[in-house]
Amino acid sequence: xxxxxxxxxxxxxxLGVLQFPIYVRSFGHRSPIFPExxxxxxxxxxxxxxxxxxxxxxxxxxxxxxxxxxxxxxxVQSASRVEEAQGELRQSRYxxxxxxxxxxxxxxxxxxxxxxxxxxxxxxxxxxGGKVGAQRDVAELALLEAQAENxxxxxRVRNAVRLLYFQALAAELLVELKESFLVIISxxxxxxxxxxANGSVNLPGRVSANLAxxxxxxxxxxxxxxxxxxxxxxxxxxxxxxxxxxxxxxxxQFPGSDIDFEEVWQTLLLESPEIKKAxxxxxxxxxxxxxERKRRIPNLSIRLGIQHYQEQxxxxxxxxxxxxxxxxxxxxxxxxxxxxxxSSARAAVEIAQAELDQITLSLRERLVTAYNKYKNTSSITxxxxxxxxxxTQEYCERYLKGGAELIPAYPLIITTQxxxxxxxxxxxxxxxxxxxxxxxxxxxxxxxxxxxVIKSY
Numbered sequence: 131x132x133x134x135x136x137x138x139x140x141x142x143x144x145l146g147v148l149q150f151p152i153y154v155r156s157f158g159h160r161s162p163i164f165p166e167x168x169x170x171x172x173x174x175x176x177x178x179x180x181x182x183x184x185x186x187x188x189x190x191x192x193x194x195x196x197x198x199x200x201x202x203x204x205x206v207q208s209a210s211r212v213e214e215a216q217g218e219l220r221q222s223r224y225x226x227x228x229x230x231x232x233x234x235x236x237x238x239x240x241x242x243x244x245x246x247x248x249x250x251x252x253x254x255x256x257x258x259g260g261k262v263g264a265q266r267d268v269a270e271l272a273l274l275e276a277q278a279e280n281x282x283x284x285x286r287v288r289n290a291v292r293l294l295y296f297q298a299l300a301a302e303l304l305v306e307l308k309e310s311f312l313v314i315i316s317x318x319x320x321x322x323x324x325x326x327a328n329g330s331v332n333l334p335g336r337v338s339a340n341l342a343x344x345x346x347x348x349x350x351x352x353x354x355x356x357x358x359x360x361x362x363x364x365x366x367x368x369x370x371x372x373x374x375x376x377x378x379x380x381x382x383q384f385p386g387s388d389i390d391f392e393e394v395w396q397t398l399l400l401e402s403p404e405i406k407k408a409x410x411x412x413x414x415x416x417x418x419x420x421x422e423r424k425r426r427i428p429n430l431s432i433r434l435g436i437q438h439y440q441e442q443x444x445x446x447x448x449x450x451x452x453x454x455x456x457x458x459x460x461x462x463x464x465x466x467x468x469x470x471x472x473s474s475a476r477a478a479v480e481i482a483q484a485e486l487d488q489i490t491l492s493l494r495e496r497l498v499t500a501y502n503k504y505k506n507t508s509s510i511t512x513x514x515x516x517x518x519x520x521x522t523q524e525y526c527e528r529y530l531k532g533g534a535e536l537i538p539a540y541p542l543i544i545t546t547q548x549x550x551x552x553x554x555x556x557x558x559x560x561x562x563x564x565x566x567x568x569x570x571x572x573x574x575x576x577x578x579x580x581x582x583v584i585k586s587y
């Protein structure tokens with residue numbers, strides 16, 4: 131078969147065009163570290179980190195979150211997976227490279243080239259059935275899945291910092307409360323010692339005062355240990371050695387607004403990165419089925435060559451010269467029709483659908499648990515808050531301030547002071563528990579399991 135030299139040149143141009151990416155689709159990508167709406171700049175994060183390490187001052191909660199997002203190994207891994215998926219998406223858009231080679235035929239000896247053929251060939255595989263577009267669709271969904279996983283890690287790190295921050299804040303408040311109580315108990319105990327020396331207080335009264343002071347010192351020691359533990363866990367979450375001693379810039383107050391269960395549930399269905407990832411995984415599994423079905427369609431293999439023919443033709447005094455050749459071939463899908471891969475892809479779709487259903491049920495279950503705990507702790511917190519503003523609290527304050535002057539009724543005073551203290555401790559514990567559940571709900575129920583509810587030590 132003879133093909134003109136012009137046809138060979140045109141084929142070379144077509145091969146060059148095929149090397150450019152095809153099916154290009156614009157694809158936006160968010161920052162792998164900072165989510166949308168985050169206004170903390172890397173410069174401000176570095177400044178906050180310097181203040182934390184040098185000035186020993188506690189940054190704001192927003193700055194601590196940004197520090198954790200900047201230094202978390204989890205986000206380094208998830209961001210790298212996003213970059214990996216971006217590379218796979220870019221690679222999926224390219225057409226197969228052509229092949230070029232040497233042709234030699236009828237090479238008889240080294241002394242003479244007469245009768246031999248020498249030339250070059252170009253070979254190109256033509257993908258049929260929309261395989262390139264299907265590969266691109268799978269890669270794009272894989273990128274979306276990697277981005278959803280990255281969002282999960284962002285929420286996990288941020289929520290851990292928030293939960294641990296408010297846990298440390300509540301622990302700090304308990305320490306301050308028990309320090310104040312120890313001062314009152316110590317003053318009363320000193321007065322009892324003086325009265326016991328002059329015979330105004332008997333031995334059981336003196337022993338009772340000493341035991342009350344010992345109990346207060348033990349309670350304070352436990353509260354200090356718990357505060358130090360909370361600070362160490364917070365430091366670990368943000369990637370520093372320790373959180374310096376000092377006051378936190380936020381306050382532990384009763385939140386002003388309430389939450390509605392169904393509204394939160396609908397928000398979770400729309401915004402939860404766990405559900406987004408599961409849905410994307412299902413879509414990717416379905417697109418893989420489409421890709422595997424398209425792979426049943428055979429590809430074309432086109433081969434064009436040009437040779438210089440040295441053999442002289444009969445009755446012609448010159449060699450035959452250039453000769454062109456062309457081959458077109460395709461695989462016949464008789465035995466292998468990609469049946470196994472298609473069946474495997476169908477099973478993967480069923481697995482992905484079950485995973486989506488499982489995540490949805492698990493999310494609903496977690497929301498029910500967190501919401502009920504929030505409602506219970508919210509109700510308890512309101513009762514304690516009302517108690518702290520009642521006449522009973524005024525009576526407690528009067529006893530706390532006048533403990534040394536009311537020594538004759540010392541046992542009653544100690545009991546009253548302990549009850550008043552317990553009300554405040556229970557209030558802080560309930561408020562901490564309520565914030566724990568509220569932050570978990572606001573954080574789309576993505577937690578690392580590090581933060582625990584503050585206990586009434």
